[in-house]
Amino acid sequence: MTRMSGHPRADARRSSRLATIAAAIAGSSILAACGSSDSVGPRPPIDTTTPPTTSALKDLASRRGIVLGAAVERYLEGGGATGALFRTRLTGEFSAVTPGNDMKHERLAPSQGSYSFAAADAIVAFAQANGMRVRGHTLVWGSQIARWVTTGTWTQEQARTMLTSYITTVAGHFKGKLLAWDVVNEPLNDDGSLKQNFWATNVGADYIELAFRTAHAADPDVPLFLNDYNLEYPGAKADAAYTLVRDLRTRGVPIDGIGFQAHFIVGTVPSRASLAATFKRFADLGLKVHITELDIRIRQPSTSADLTTQASDYATVVRACLDTPGCESIVTWGLADSDSWVPQAFPGWGEPLLFDAAYAPKPAYYAFADALK
Ligand code: XIL
Numbered sequence: 001m002t003r004m005s006g007h008p009r010a011d012a013r014r015s016s017r018l019a020t021i022a023a024a025i026a027g028s029s030i031l032a033a034c035g036s037s038d039s040v041g042p043r044p045p046i047d048t049t050t051p052p053t054t055s056a057l058k059d060l061a062s063r064r065g066i067v068l069g070a071a072v073e074r075y076l077e078g079g080g081a082t083g084a085l086f087r088t089r090l091t092g093e094f095s096a097v098t099p100g101n102d103m104k105h106e107r108l109a110p111s112q113g114s115y116s117f118a119a120a121d122a123i124v125a126f127a128q129a130n131g132m133r134v135r136g137h138t139l140v141w142g143s144q145i146a147r148w149v150t151t152g153t154w155t156q157e158q159a160r161t162m163l164t165s166y167i168t169t170v171a172g173h174f175k176g177k178l179l180a181w182d183v184v185n186e187p188l189n190d191d192g193s194l195k196q197n198f199w200a201t202n203v204g205a206d207y208i209e210l211a212f213r214t215a216h217a218a219d220p221d222v223p224l225f226l227n228d229y230n231l232e233y234p235g236a237k238a239d240a241a242y243t244l245v246r247d248l249r250t251r252g253v254p255i256d257g258i259g260f261q262a263h264f265i266v267g268t269v270p271s272r273a274s275l276a277a278t279f280k281r282f283a284d285l286g287l288k289v290h291i292t293e294l295d296i297r298i299r300q301p302s303t304s305a306d307l308t309t310q311a312s313d314y315a316t317v318v319r320a321c322l323d324t325p326g327c328e329s330i331v332t333w334g335l336a337d338s339d340s341w342v343p344q345a346f347p348g349w350g351e352p353l354l355f356d357a358a359y360a361p362k363p364a365y366y367a368f369a370d371a372l373k
Pocket residue numbers: 001002003004005006073100101185261293341
């Protein structure tokens with residue numbers, strides 16, 4: 001996926017549209033009459049001013065030993081009424097953030113010989129100020145690599161040095177500050193073969209091992225993860241990931257966890273038993289399990305039946321995590337439907353998150369809360 005986030009003009013249009021929606025809702029007279037609800041059932045009237053349930057999701061999650069996060073790509077400051085609503089929801093409902101883009105290579109190393117940590121540091125500072133954790137995402141990936149790297153010509157030795165010095169600098173910069181690092185992102189094809197990305201091609205297949213060893217040397221205490229999508233379904237890719245991480249552990253490579261991205265399509269989420277069995281298989285290797293980029297997309301326009309199915313799909317994922325000792329974090333890839341990467345990455349699809357475009361809780365939110373209870 002190489003889509004760049006945020007065209008400024010589109011963002012501004014979206015902000016003002018959302019601000020209008022939010023203002024309309026805040027002024028509605030239904031609002032004054034309704035309180036928040038704890039129960040799962042018909043969708044309650046929208047209330048954008050008070051927390052959606054009497055217990056915030058993060059508190060329900062923490063009682064079950066789960067750190068609950070959301071990816072953030074904008075609105076950590078500014079953004080007018082929409083930004084304020086975003087931050088209220090984020091700090092009120094979540095206990096962690098993942099920078100959606102700001103810790104990727106192209107952002108941190110935009111030009112040769114210099115690093116640019118300001119945006120990522122601002123996220124860490126925001127999290128610290130609000131008592132939240134940060135999942136580092138991601139040190140080594142075949143996408144969103146700075147152009148000066150991908151367009152250059154490198155010897156294998158130069159590519160190795162580029163990889164290790166980048167990891168040493170970045171993991172060193174954030175040393176002691178992160179809940180986890182996604183050290184290697186999306187290394188596998190769906191057929192289980194190794195993706196021939198920039199690093200595999202220029203460094204060699206051992207780039208994965210090299211990345212983990214280098215990250216561990218730079219920050220020995222942060223849990224190190226391999227993160228990928230489509231590992232949630234039994235099959236060639238999950239088997240290959242299992243063999244890969246088992247081999248790494250057997251050889252003493254410092255890997256602590258497996259990240260299931262969990263970018264789902266509504267109605268196609270594996271059953272609770274299947275998902276829990278998949279998680280357990282990896283946990284039994286001694287790995288922590290994180291659900292790192294959860295979203296459940298719906299073909300547009302959606303029906304209310306879709307939203308109901310989505311709610312039960314979310315509950316399935318939460319329950320499978322709770323079934324798994326070692327499943328200790330769930331992160332949704334964005335906060336509200338209006339912030340999601342889905343409409344751009346998968347044209348014709350949308351509404352994948354727990355909050356709607358006006359930051360009101362969806363049926364999925366209530367099902368998520370209920371599953372945590
Ligand atoms: C996505 C971001 O959400 C977008 O804004 C960006 O344009 C492309 O990347 N798997 C990952 C994430 O590991 O880093 C991706 O994030 C989504 C898929």
